[in-house]
Amino acid sequence: MILSARELAVQYPRAATPAIAGVSLDLAGGELVAIVGPNGSGKTTLLRALLGTLPLAAGAVTLLDRPLAGWTSAELARVVGVVTQREESLFPLTVEETVSLGRYAFLRPLAPLGEADRRIVADAMARADVAQLAARPTDQLSGGEWQRVRMARALAQQPRLLVLDEPTASLDVRHEMEVFELVRRLAGQGIATILVSHHLNLAARYADRVLLLHQGRVVADGPPATVLTGPTVTRVFEWPVAITTWCDGAPQVVPLKPGE
């Protein structure tokens, strides 16, 4: 088991109710789990709890059979790659420099990137389709390019666990599909992936499991077809939907117009 979380609860100061409560999650190597839910349902909070960047009110997280609290940042960075929703770019580096930062936790303080590191960086850039942008400053990238550069940086960490918080939020269809294809391929190579997405239909087609959050609690956790049912999605997202089945067997959510 790569990651195991038991009965997690997070309570923000001065909040009346916990942001998440009673959330459990197991993730094996090669598994792709999508976390979905309405705005404010606790998706990002859950990610932060799983990554140890928020104090837990209850529960425990285990990473590779070791309690998460015992991991240093540097140890974590050698195992877990994270792409957060937002990130500042104060002093724009080039794309290649940015991706190279993924090797930070593997380098001694003043040692330059070695031959192997450079190969890993080049490979990460190729896989995320940003190799042709290598020399471009990051403040001259489109939203989609910037997102793929950050994916490449996470890949340069050679992670066993990849955590992506809405990685396709500002991507067009092609790049969105490429990210999902890439994530699926990485899962095929044994990388465990947690993906927060608003894109229910792509989550349903690519994820092995879907974890549906509502008001900080797990409503359903399992194969897409068992989680994304009409009544459940309608209730949780507070909008009527119909569910169809695509030819690959994945459920597809069609939000209904009033009167349909």
Next chain:
Amino acid sequence: MTGTSRWPLLLTVALLAIVTGLVFGAVRLPPAAVWAALTDAGAAGAPIVRGLRLPRVLLGFLVGGSLAVSGAVLQALIRNPLADPYLLGISGGAAIAAVLVIALGAGAAWVLPLAAFAGAMAALLLVYRLSLVQGRRLDPHILLLAGVVVSAFTGALVSAVLTLSPAAQLRNAFLWMLGGLGGASWQAVGIFAAYAVVPLAVLALRARAFDLLALGDDTARHLGVEPAALRRTAYVATGCLTAAAVATCGMIGFVGLVVPHAIRRLWGPLHVTLLPSAFLLGGSFLVLADTVARAIAPPIELPVGVVTSLVGVPLFAMLLRRTLR
């Protein structure tokens, strides 16, 4: 400008600055005479070059370099390109302590740097504490505001102390605050080097981590840096450097602001190369500014802080306009 031309260029600039600093002054010595004085203790110019100008140039270089490195680090640390030891209240804390020492007449050579160091650390902690008002996370924007507030407060304290001081101390403290390398001696060079070497090494060893910190705390953590620990360490290190600089030669503004910006524009922001480049250019800048300060109207010396500000403010205004465009 390519990366390969960087070090030859910076080293040439540094060498030219040092030579200029040795040649010019109240008495102009031709380069041949400077060389003779450096190689032969009995040469005519030896007392001026060896006893006065060389320690002054070396001290200026060390101080300028340290201020530029401090500025570069603080800018990444609080994720604001406008940060400067001078704007963050650290210098103000050192100043009030130093002015108190001068006003009280406790004049042993080692008291002043220690007092200024204590004042700088007190200001540093006060700024740090003020920026923790909401939540536990150190907010970089509030940090900058807190720096401005503490600067204003120490400025008021300094004014109060100066107003209440006898005339002789008043003039000394006033001159000290304007900044100058007039007190340079081999002893001062030694004291400063002893102060500065550890913080500079501490910062250099963390150069790569500052690249990550500039991306935000979350991203830095996910790439392997403990942001809180790094921020504490870097704060103490820059505090040591600034305290030593202020204690040695008063408040010298804008070196820490302008130099890192110039380096980033020319060669990009990676700290592994930014920090040594900033040290070389900051040192050169202060040595040249000091040379102008003492050669422009002999026998009167302009305070070097006046020269760095007169050059630094227009440069900074240009940078601001180019950043905003």
